[in-house]
Amino acid sequence: MCESAVVLESAEGTETVMPEAAMVWVKGSDIVCVDILGREMAVNNARISEIDLMGHRVLLTRL
Incomplete structure (x- = not known):
């Protein structure tokens, strides 16, 4: 499938x-x-x- 994991990166670490x-x-x-x-x-x-298309991952960070 073509879905991607959306991961939030913050000072506390990463969270899917x-x-x-x-x-x-x-x-x-x-x-x-x-x-x-x-x-x-x-x-x-x-x-x-x-956005990592090959790795199926979208990385977010807080504003």
């Missing part, structure tokens, strides 16, 4: 916020992730810092 996101977009200062079943999750005050 969605293991298999099918869609990711920016909405203001938030990052919105949706999985293949349509479950949606928003990460507030974050930005996309890296």
Whole structure:
């Protein structure tokens, strides 16, 4: 499949916020992730810092 893990990196460490996101977009200062079943999750005050297409990973950091 083509889903990607969405990982939040912070001073406390890293946390997988969605293991298999099918869609990711920016909405203001938030990052919105949706999985293949349509479950949606928003990460507030974050930005996309890296997208690894081969590794199926989207790395987020706090603003």
